[in-house]
Amino acid sequence: MVKRNVLLNPGPATTTDTVKMAQVVPDICPREKEFVEIMRELEEGLVKIVHGDPFVYTAVLFCGSGTINMDICLNSLLPENKKVLVINNGAYSSRGVEICEYYGLAHINLKLPVDRQPDMELLERTLEENPDIALVYTTHHETGTGLLNPIREIGELVHKYNAVFVVDTTSTYAMRPINIAEDNVDFLMASAQKGIMAMTGLSFIIGRRDIIEASGSYPKRSYYCNLYMQYEYFRLHGEMHFTPPVQVIYAARQALREYFEEGEQAKWARHTRVFNAIRSGLTAMGFSIYIPENMQSGLVAAALYPDDDNWSFERVHDYCYERGFTIYPGKVENKGMFRLCALGSIDEEDIKEFFVVFREALDNCNVSLPVKYNAKP
Numbered sequence: 001m002v003k004r005n006v007l008l009n010p011g012p013a014t015t016t017d018t019v020k021m022a023q024v025v026p027d028i029c030p031r032e033k034e035f036v037e038i039m040r041e042l043e044e045g046l047v048k049i050v051h052g053d054p055f056v057y058t059a060v061l062f063c064g065s066g067t068i069n070m071d072i073c074l075n076s077l078l079p080e081n082k083k084v085l086v087i088n089n090g091a092y093s094s095r096g097v098e099i100c101e102y103y104g105l106a107h108i109n110l111k112l113p114v115d116r117q118p119d120m121e122l123l124e125r126t127l128e129e130n131p132d133i134a135l136v137y138t139t140h141h142e143t144g145t146g147l148l149n150p151i152r153e154i155g156e157l158v159h160k161y162n163a164v165f166v167v168d169t170t171s172t173y174a175m176r177p178i179n180i181a182e183d184n185v186d187f188l189m190a191s192a193q194k195g196i197m198a199m200t201g202l203s204f205i206i207g208r209r210d211i212i213e214a215s216g217s218y219p220k221r222s223y224y225c226n227l228y229m230q231y232e233y234f235r236l237h238g239e240m241h242f243t244p245p246v247q248v249i250y251a252a253r254q255a256l257r258e259y260f261e262e263g264e265q266a267k268w269a270r271h272t273r274v275f276n277a278i279r280s281g282l283t284a285m286g287f288s289i290y291i292p293e294n295m296q297s298g299l300v301a302a303a304l305y306p307d308d309d310n311w312s313f314e315r316v317h318d319y320c321y322e323r324g325f326t327i328y329p330g331k332v333e334n335k336g337m338f339r340l341c342a343l344g345s346i347d348e349e350d351i352k353e354f355f356v357v358f359r360e361a362l363d364n365c366n367v368s369l370p371v372k373y374n375a376k377p
């Protein structure tokens with residue numbers, strides 16, 4: 001038995017014991033047929049999660065945290081003399097902009113307010129005025145705030161202007177149901193530690209085979225992080241080009257099996273139960289949630305710090321942590337907030353138990369309840 005912690009941070013997520021234990025396997029060289037078979041099962045399962053036709057879409061795996069996917073998509077999928085458009089209303093899309101800067105990619109940073117969905121008219125005007133935009137990049141769910149972006153509508157516009165649509169779905173994949181074709185997405189991405197509830201160190205990009213094949217002739221801007229190179233090697237040899245995270249892959253296979261056992265709708269219903277318990281727990285204590293309800297992902301609640309001199313995130317965090325619950329700070333400049341997330345192998349009961357501890361933590365710090373705000377946020 002491994003001690004069970006309830007992680008309410010935005011990934012890595014709480015895992016099942018069976019996923020943890022799946023890592024304990026006899027040593028194996030990843031060039032063996034047995035391992036190639038596991039890689040094939042993973043590739044198929046990852047595409048199936050977003051209902052992709054396996055003849056049209058593939059999954060390309062990489063060793064790294066989720067940011068590696070962002071780096072790879074941006075550096076690999078831009079043709080020569082073309083531009084990237086980043087629809088930027090949060091910290092993760094800002095990271096996409098930074099990647100463009102680091103590689104010196106021609107790009108437009110469409111910087112928008114972080115507390116609302118993008119202005120579609122402005123987006124269309126930008127696409128109209130810049131016919132050299134070949135790649136549009138955004139984030140499905142800005143994990144820093146809990147804001148959800150309307151990717152289906154954005155994707156429709158992107159395709160109207162003949163650009164490729166790349167979406168960072170790291171914090172929605174295998175949680176909120178996604179249909180890659182119906183949602184007008186060409187490439188999406190995630191890492192094993194989030195929606196599929198496996199271990200850190202494995203990431204994957206799911207997208208159109210024909211576009212990856214065309215990208216073989218695009219400028220090569222990285223050696224290790226090139227999408228076409230990894231795709232082509234996997235197609236020819238059935239394995240990753242360089243050493244894969246072997247034990248993490250065994251855990252990911254187990255996690256995928258558990259995903260399909262639970263089922264897409266049942267899993268989403270469970271995350272929704274957890275999120276509703278988080279939201280009602282917070283509002284019962286007077287906390288204000290940063291993103292309006294109709295724009296929330298249903299996976300992350302960012303609560304504003306109360307105006308109380310006794311409030312201390314660190315003290316509250318430490319009190320909860322010592323009792324098996326992890327809470328996490330927010331990610332908006334100049335605004336104090338903390339996050340409670342509905343990822344992972346947890347359910348309503350865990351949230352009920354969490355709020356008992358969380359109330360104790362606030363009592364312990366002499367924060368008055370319900371919490372107060374000086375100005376209505």
Ligand SMILES: *Cc1c(COP(=O)(O)O)cnc(C)c1O
Nearest residue numbers: 065066067092141143168170171
């Ligand atoms: C977690 C996450 C990532 C990846 O972050 P890492 O720190 O590299 O794991 C990327 N995008 C989004 C939206 C995320 O939530």
